[in-house]
Amino acid sequence: MSKYKIGFLLDEKDLPDHPDKELSSSFLILQECLLRNHEVYIFPIENLFLNNNIPKALAYQVKHNYFEFTKKPFNIDLNDLDIILIRQNPPINTNYIFSTHILNYVDQSKTIVINSPSGIRKCNEKLYIYNFPKLAPEGITTSNIDLIQNFLNEHNEIIVKPLDNYAGNGIFYLKKGDKNLNSILEETTNNEKTLILAQKYLNKAKYGDKRLILLGGEPVASIIRLPCKDDFRANMCKGGHLEKSEITDKDREICKTISKNLLKDGLFFVGLDIIDDKLIEINVTSPGFFIRKINPMFNIRLEKKIVDYMERLLVDCFISLGG
Structure with a gap:
């Protein structure tokens, strides 16, 4: 077996000194790399830097297991790595965007970056679905409150969500006649200064959403996220829970429709969120794989x-x- 040099751009919660690191999918993927004797290097987003046109990082080398690593970071040239995994969670703020520009300087003839930095910038996780309008719920992206109110009047129930966040943060369910409507829209649009997405509410959302995990455009696992009784959001951090799901023919049809675009944009690790056969989001920044839940459900090792x-x-x- 070939031995590779693998770099992980990690979210803060995945770093070795974080108490919840063992819960993350990144932790298990990294451990699997170590089991295969690959050289593993980790670095947070703030340790990236560009020396003229050379992308570098102050990195820690992980030894044997995730709890053994160099105590002080050292300077590495990212072009010396064979592959880099971007596992930094949103929000997609200025710092996140600038980090993708640094990673664009990685020599693609030497080093693979997953997912592509350019692809991450192109694929807003909320809006990329509208490249496939037949698969997406009706929606409007705007900061104009009157336009959103008109959209609500047309559909009676809608969801509004920010374009730069994740894990259900900042998402609201709105119903026609809601007395809090104006205050919620003023807050979410920052008084009409910030674009948001308003989507038609899908009634089957009450039964949860499906997370479909894709590797190279192909579905490899599926799970249902169910909301708790006190929330419409099915995200795990909002009290949702997981149930086993199967990959259906319709799921495969959706993947076939979108996979060409995903691969063209260098998006190899993807999590699709689906409700009632409609694409809700396409997660590409650091898609949650729910490995610790999926493995025992399906008797597999997804990592x-x-x-x-x-x-x-x-x-x-x-x-x-x-070669």
Whole structure:
């Protein structure tokens, strides 16, 4: 087996000194890399830097397991790595965008970056679905409160959500005649200065949404997220829980429709959120794989499938370069 140098751009909660690190999918993917004797380097977003045109990071090398790593970060050239996984969560703020610009300086003939920095900038997780209008619920993206109110009058029930956040943060359910309507829209649009997405509410949302996990455009696992009785959001951090789900023919049809675009944009690790066969979001920044929940449900090791895929990408890249 070839030994690769693998870099992880990690969210703060995934770093070795965070108490919840073992709960994350990134932790399990990283551990699987270590089991295969790959060289693993980790660095948070603030440790990225650009030296003229050379992308670098102050990185920690992880040894043997996630609890053994160099105590002080050291300077590495990102072009010396074989593959880099971006596992930094939103919000997609200025710092996040600038980090993708630094990663664009990585030599793509030497190093694979998953997901593509350019692809992440192109694929707003809330708006990318409208590249496939037949698969998406009706929606309007605007900061204009009158337009949103007109949209609500047309559909009676809507969801409003920010374009730069994740995990259900900042999302509201609105119903025609809601006395809090104006105050909520003033808050979410920052008094009509910030664009938001308003979507038609799908009645089957009360039965949860499906997270479909894609590797290289192909579905590999599926799970249902169910909301708790006191919230319409099914996100785990909002009290939702998970149930086993199967990959249906309709799921495969959706994947077939969108996979060409995803791969063209360098989006290899993707989480689709689906309600009633409609695409709600396409998660590409650091999609949650729910590995600790999925593995026992399906008697699999999803982290193994993920690292298998990474290694196949590296082999294919090496062959295409004439190695």
